[in-house]
Amino acid sequence: MNIAVLSGKGGTGKTFVSVNLTAAAQNANYIDCDVEEPNGHLFFKPENISVEEIAVKLPLVDYKLCTGCRKCVDFCAFNALAYIGGKVKVFDEVCHSCGGCLLVCPEKAVSEKDKVIGRVERGQSKNVGVHTGILNTGEASGIPIIKNLLRDMKKDEQGLNIIDCPPGSSCIVMESIKDADYCILVAEPTIFGLHNLKMVYELVQLFSKPFGVVLNKCLKGKNPAEEFCINQNITILCKIVFDKMLGTENSNANIIVRENVEYNELFTSLLAKVHKEVQYETTPGA
Amino acid sequence: MKIVIPVDEKTSGTGVCISFGRAPYFMFYDTETKNSEFLLNSAAESQGGAGIKAAQLLVDNRVDVLLSPRCGQNAAEVLSAANIKIFKTQGTSVMENIQDFAAGKLTVLTEIHEGFHNHGGR
Amino acid sequence: MKQLLVLSGKGGTGKTTFVSAFIKLADAHAYADCDVDAPNLHLLMGQGISPEETDYYGMPKAVIDAKLCIGCNKCKSSCRFDAIVVTNGYMVDHFACEGCGVCAAICPDGAVTMQPAIAGKLKLYRQQNKAFSTAQLKMGSGTSGKLVTEVKKAMNIKMQKQDFAILDGSPGIGCPVIASLSGVDFVLIVAEPSMSGISDMKRIIQTAKIMQTPMAVTINKYDTNLTKSEEIEGFCREEKIPFIGVVPFDKRAVEAINSGNTIVDIDCVSGRAVKEVYEKLIKIL
Numbered sequence: 001m002n003i004a005v006l007s008g009k010g011g012t013g014k015t016f017v018s019v020n021l022t023a024a025a026q027n028a029n030y031i032d033c034d035v036e037e038p039n040g041h042l043f044f045k046p047e048n049i050s051v052e053e054i055a056v057k058l059p060l061v062d063y064k065l066c067t068g069c070r071k072c073v074d075f076c077a078f079n080a081l082a083y084i085g086g087k088v089k090v091f092d093e094v095c096h097s098c099g100g101c102l103l104v105c106p107e108k109a110v111s112e113k114d115k116v117i118g119r120v121e122r123g124q125s126k127n128v129g130v131h132t133g134i135l136n137t138g139e140a141s142g143i144p145i146i147k148n149l150l151r152d153m154k155k156d157e158q159g160l161n162i163i164d165c166p167p168g169s170s171c172i173v174m175e176s177i178k179d180a181d182y183c184i185l186v187a188e189p190t191i192f193g194l195h196n197l198k199m200v201y202e203l204v205q206l207f208s209k210p211f212g213v214v215l216n217k218c219l220k221g222k223n224p225a226e227e228f229c230i231n232q233n234i235t236i237l238c239k240i241v242f243d244k245m246l247g248t249e250n251s252n253a254n255i256i257v258r259e260n261v262e263y264n265e266l267f268t269s270l271l272a273k274v275h276k277e278v279q280y281e282t283t284p285g286a
Numbered sequence: 287m288k289i290v291i292p293v294d295e296k297t298s299g300t301g302v303c304i305s306f307g308r309a310p311y312f313m314f315y316d317t318e319t320k321n322s323e324f325l326l327n328s329a330a331e332s333q334g335g336a337g338i339k340a341a342q343l344l345v346d347n348r349v350d351v352l353l354s355p356r357c358g359q360n361a362a363e364v365l366s367a368a369n370i371k372i373f374k375t376q377g378t379s380v381m382e383n384i385q386d387f388a389a390g391k392l393t394v395l396t397e398i399h400e401g402f403h404n405h406g407g408r
Numbered sequence: 409m410k411q412l413l414v415l416s417g418k419g420g421t422g423k424t425t426f427v428s429a430f431i432k433l434a435d436a437h438a439y440a441d442c443d444v445d446a447p448n449l450h451l452l453m454g455q456g457i458s459p460e461e462t463d464y465y466g467m468p469k470a471v472i473d474a475k476l477c478i479g480c481n482k483c484k485s486s487c488r489f490d491a492i493v494v495t496n497g498y499m500v501d502h503f504a505c506e507g508c509g510v511c512a513a514i515c516p517d518g519a520v521t522m523q524p525a526i527a528g529k530l531k532l533y534r535q536q537n538k539a540f541s542t543a544q545l546k547m548g549s550g551t552s553g554k555l556v557t558e559v560k561k562a563m564n565i566k567m568q569k570q571d572f573a574i575l576d577g578s579p580g581i582g583c584p585v586i587a588s589l590s591g592v593d594f595v596l597i598v599a600e601p602s603m604s605g606i607s608d609m610k611r612i613i614q615t616a617k618i619m620q621t622p623m624a625v626t627i628n629k630y631d632t633n634l635t636k637s638e639e640i641e642g643f644c645r646e647e648k649i650p651f652i653g654v655v656p657f658d659k660r661a662v663e664a665i666n667s668g669n670t671i672v673d674i675d676c677v678s679g680r681a682v683k684e685v686y687e688k689l690i691k692i693l
Contacts, residue, residue, distance in 0.1 A: 010419005079335025
């Protein structure tokens with residue numbers, strides 16, 4: 001089963017929830033799709049790490065064949081090519097690796113070469129498989145890295161995979177939840193948190209994903225996110241009360257379920273609740 | 287010598303445009319004939335690589351010099367490969383900048399900023 | 409016009425909280441929210457005002473005309489983005505489509521064409537002599553770099569005569585952040601004293617360095633982990649990055665925000681601390 005944890009807004013506790021949920025589940029995989037700012041590995045401190053570099057394709061021009069017709073330059077929808085002084089100049093960071101220039105060149109003068117944009121690190125922390133995607137600084141898109149992380153995940157049909165998603169609701173988030181069986185939306189009790197909860201709420205409905213909400217950092221007083229869930233009949237999976245101790249442990253990158261019985265129980269019940277929700281969704285006539 | 291300046295409108299009273307890649311128009315000025323011509327900047331509409339496309343336009347129009355307040359790295363690379371020099375404009379008056387350039391008062395533009403990396407679809 | 413951008417690397421550190429406070433303290437007339445994926449500033453600064461909205465067109469998207477499609481599969485096999493799906497015939501997944509045009513080029517009978525597609529909405533809030541520019545990217549869209557540029561442009565066009573503009577940044581280090589950094593005079597990095605926060609802060613500092621933008625660092629909620637706060641301060645000293653103060657964790661900050669106020673609109677410790685950070689910032693600028 002694949003569970004995606006997302007939030008729309010940064011800092012609500014996606015990593016806190018995904019890391020602890022995976023640790024509480026014990027035999028499971030933690031998959032960090034927040035490739036711009038991956039953090040889960042700081043908590044798990046995985047061992048026996050294997051590294052796979054992720055590359056994208058860039059065009060390479062053979063000048064023995066190039067006639068200077070400029071069809072490649074004119075075709076490129078991203079303006080990644082320029083033609084100056086008899087040479088085709090390729091702008092690596094602008095290129096989307098679509099293969100169009102190869103296609104349109106009448107002389108077959110364009111081929112491809114690899115460019116590394118990041119890596120995937122796979123390791124182990126007790127009985128948790130830790131998979132981290134890391135985008136190199138200066139690179140604009142992490143989608144190829146997320147694709148690699150999730151392709152790997154698909155191979156293990158029996159296991160439990162918890163996907164820590166990037167913040168927001170843009171294309172990289174969509175890519176991360178594509179194969180999820182269930183989505184956990186983490187919300188914080190501020191108007192900012194609610195505004196962004198609404199965005200991911202729209203996203204999961206668009207993708208017809210079953211989902212539930214975890215209300216994190218709950219304080220006394222009004223909770224706009226909770227009110228919204230009640231009004232919209234959204235399943236509230238659990239409420240985590242704001243706890244200074246938790247904040248400190250988290251800031252020291254400690255996995256709370258491995259140190260504290262109460263939180264271990266909280267996350268174990270959360271997991272059980274999610275299992276039940278998924279069963280409910282997939283049982284005919286329920 | 288053919289000079290080019292990014293401008294806001296295609297009228298003679300127009301001012302220098304703060305952006306290069308996404309300037310609405312380019313004004314070409316021939317120092318010998320003293321004629322000026324306007325060209326619509328088709329690069330302005332681009333999702334990404336606007337600087338590159340704009341620079342390509344200038345290369346294709348065989349300019350010798352660009353007068354501009356700013357220029358990004360990608361565009362600068364295209365212009366440099368074509369030996370087009372870039373000078374920094376002062377203020378917004380097009381004619382003043384052309385005169386200052388002729389009098390040798392403008393300096394070479396050295397602060398080139400990073401490409402925008404505006405990726406369409408990502 | 410001097411442009412100040414507030415970034416953090418990590419989400420949830422307090423960028424919008426700081427920006428809204430700075431706007432009040434500076435009585436700024438030009439400000440913008442560059443976090444087009446998840447904009448928040450308008451919830452505080454746009455209250456009661458109806459914005460001027462403009463459609464924002466992103467990359468064109470491929471469209472398949474079922475009447476012309478012969479099912480040869482050339483489009484699907486050449487699409488690098490898995491954007492062509494076969495459900496009721498051949499169709500384009502417009503979330504995955506990047507607008508490259510390869511399918512349209514390879515289709516033997518013109519069944520695939522590229523059509524303009526709305527990728528978001530630009531919003532300009534105007535009030536007296538103030539302009540607040542923001543935008544909302546349509547879900548799943550990816551052209552956030554260009555939209556950020558449009559947001560800044562909308563503010564610049566109206567407010568060229570202003571001498572100071574404040575920009576609320578987005579989390580991460582990718583496309584939209586690079587677009588927001590472009591042409592900015594100074595960046596303030598709001599750091600969070602946690603392992604994740606420090607890791608992300610280092611990555612954003614590296615990104616700002618590549619863009620050659622002068623910067624300074626401040627710590628929000630510094631007292632949630634004094635050791636980590638010291639670590640950040642030490643890092644700034646080593647890297648010779650100006651460190652301009654700290655703001656304590658403050659439950660009253662949440663109250664203020666939830667009531668639609670900035671933290672300097674009420675009397676609270678975080679508000680007072682942000683004021684001191686602001687004063688130090690102005691001295692550097």
